Amino acid sequence: MASPRSGYAVTTPAARLLGAGGALVSLPVRLGAAMASLVALAIAWPAGRIGTGGTELAALFCFAAWVFAAVPVAAGVVRALCHVGRGLNPYYLDLFVGIALLGCFAGGRYATGALLAVVLVLGQVLEERSVRGMREAVAGLGRLSRIAARRLRRGDGGPEMVDAERVVPGDRVRVLPGEMIPVDGIVRVGESAVNQATVTGESLPRDVAPGAGVFAGTMNLTGPIEVDVERAAGDSVIGRVSAILAAAQEDKPLSARRVDACLAVYTPAVLMVCGATWMLTRDLDRAVSVLVVCLPCAFVLAGPSVMVAALAVCARLGVLVKTPRHFETATRLDTVVFDKTGTLTRGDLAVESVEVRDGVDPAELARAASTLAATSQHPVARAVAAWGEATGGANGATVEGVVETAGRGLRGRVAGKDVLLGNRAWMQANGVACGDDASDGVAEGRRVFVACDGERTACMRVSDTVRAEAAGVVSAMREAGLGETVLLTGDHENAAATVARAAGIGRFRAECLPEDKLAEVRRLRAEGRRVLVVGDGVNDALALAAGDIGVALNRSGAHIAVQTADVAVLHEDLSRLVDWLRVSRRAMRLMEQNLIGAGVVIAVSLVLTTTGMVGPLAAAVLHEGSAFLVLVNSARLLRYEPVALTPRERDLDRS
Structure with a gap:
């Protein structure tokens, strides 16, 4: 799509959706020329009723109106004649209107030609208003995907918020708990747990300390860290979203490409029909009418308007x-x-099962483990704390002397007992025997051991949540x-x-x-x-x-x-997959409806014009009406609402 300074990309919203290059005359200029043409026609009407010389004066104003309408069209015709490429000429409308204006000029029908051009330009304005909301929705996805980085200034070391794309190798960024790490780099200050499931595929977080590598797009979970940047963020998905959106609007599905291939020979065919009509009837108005109703705007809009609507709906859904x-x-x-x-799975850990040693009170175990776990923000500790709360074990017991060792576990006194919570290495470091029960197929990283007063009391298995x-x-x-x-x-x-x-x-x-x-x-x-x-x-x-x-x-x-x-x-919701599939199916159905409807309207209009039942101005209204109906039909897709699980599907979830 053209930038504001480059002018209107082509002469119609249809052509703009096709992604053509810049044009000589923008739509505001065309609209201004149309208004000037209408003013000239408005002056010509009373001028014709003046006495001597009134007819000549009216004809002069009608000719001026024709010139106002023809100048911007002529600029587009130059583009059309210079167009080189496969598929539909993106300046097709100027070519058609230019031929119609020449026909009106040859027959001395200046007012008819001017009104014809004005009606078509006003139709372009309506089409432009119809597709503006679609384009704005698509552009909104780019704004959705921005990420900021807290870069430390080289002078005083203070933080400044910048776009992640401005961070370069050699910078240092600070990442707080709950924030996304914006770049690839090495941890220099701080310890934390980092969710790296997007990189490694493993659901358990990784504990990081100074010297550990971290990756862009992973989530910092528990503690603030400072990271030296190794690679810039410019090549990340965030930096590529705008380019991807632009490319998406330039491209078309295979069915739309086939329509373009057919339309490549459409103009010569229409000119032959128009010429045959004039030769058989010697009626210039009838020939111009045939030319106007055969403008392929509805065909051209049939595919791109649906695709932009589909992109807009998907943008709204993330x-x-x-x-x-x-x-x-x-x-x-x-x-x-x-x-x-x-x-x-969500990447949120939960306690899957608990094996309690004989003679240990489950309620006491739950109170001790959950109370100690509640002092930490580590994902495994949060899972244990949530389990204790769910089982009624969290009853406000006091905890003292908490010590947390990154990557291993917790130690503290709960209700007068020395409680340990952590992995096997943490237990062994504190002289607690854990036994050898790794033969049941459970990964070691999914085990959490609990010990009270130097004796192991339970083994918990944590897992990701579906x-x-x-x-x-x-x-x-x-x-x-x-x-x-x-x-x-x-x-x-x-x-x-x-x-x-x-x-x-x-x-x-x-x-x-x-x-x-x-x-x-x-x-x-x-x-x-x-x-x-x-x-x-x-x-x-x-x-x-x-x-x-x-x-x-x-x-x-x-x-x-x-x-x-x-x-x-x-987006976090997996049901967006179903939305995308349903939007795709609706989009293809709407495209088929648009193509069939456009063909029917053009066929009926062609019969009306060749038989002389419809003149040039009515033909222009029919043409714009068919194009506008295509846009309205495509816009129906914008009313799509996200899926809601049926009662049966909710039952499946609960099971």
Whole structure:
């Protein structure tokens, strides 16, 4: 789309949607010329009723009106004649109107030609107003994706808020708990837990200290840290959103490309029909009318207006679609491959089970563990604290002398007892024997041990939580035609089986490396399936690129995954996937309706004009009416509301 300084990109909103280059005359100038033409015609009408010389004066003003209307059109005709490229000439309207104005000039019908041009320009204004809201909604997605960085000034070391794209290698940024890390770099000050699920695919956070590397798009969880920047953020997904949106509006689905190919020969065909009409009837008005009703504005708007509406709806829902071709491809998908961590799960830890030693009071255990855990912001500690609260163990017991060791655990006195909470290494460092019970398939990083007064009292297993909407989304996608669902994850088999069962997925593969996911997607496509791949991390990038369509869940900004994927969901709700599929299907239906409706209107109008029932001005009104109806039909898509799970799907979620 053209910048404000470059003028109106082409002569109609249709052409602007097609992404053509700059034009010689902008729409405001055309509108001004149309108003001047109307003023000249308004003066000509009373001038014709003046006595001697009134007719000549009226003719002079009518000719002036024709000139006012013709000058900007002539500039567009120059562009049309110089156009080189495949598909539809983006300056087609000026070419058609120019021929009509020449016909009116040859027949001395200056007033008719001027009014014809004025009606068409006013139609352009209405079309422009109709699509403005769509373009503004699409532009809003770029504003949604901005990230700020707290850069430390080199002089006094004070923080200043800047756009992440302005941070360069050698800068140092401070990241507070709960903030997204804006750049790749090395931790120099502070300790914290960082959610790196988008990079590693592992649901448990990583404890970082000075010297540890962190990645852009990961989430700082527990403590403030200062990071030395290694790589600039300019190549991240945030910096690419605007370019992706611009490219999306330039591109078109395959069906729209076919329409363009047909329209490439449309102009010569219309001129032949117009010439034949004049030769058979010798009626110049009838020939001009045929030319006007055959203007292909409705055909040209049929596809792009729907695609911009679809992009606008997706922008409102927080879905970035890189090219409208993916709307068309989405209607043919039959298989969906899910990643687990961060995709079907939220990355929020919860206590899955608790093994309590004989003779230990569960209530006392819950009170001691949850009270100590409540003093920490570590994700595992928060999970234990939430478990204690849910089981009634959090009763306000006092805790003293709390010591937290990053990456290991907590120590403190709760109700007079020395309580330890942490991993196996933390227990062993404090002389507590944990035993060897790692043969049950549970990853060591998912174990939390509790000890009281030097003796182990319990072992807790923590796990990621399945998204509440996951089962409903899988069910809705199956009903939409994606009958085959597969879960591929790098996590262990027990965790994969649990998530697959909760989400209603029939087949899964655990402990997959990125190349294993790639091989599985390629195998499915070799079987003739059309595959949708859904993931959120760098470890999903290969599979995302290999599918017919790759969708990256990007609320945490893994730029490699989003750069590789075709669609990015910048939202936490997995049901946006279903929204995108439904919007795609509605968009393709509306496009078909537009094309059929435009063809019917042009065919009926052609009959009316060739039989002399409709003159040039009425033909112009018919033409603009058909184009406006296409825009109105496309705008129906803007009323789309996000999906709400049906009662049956909510029951699946609860189960």
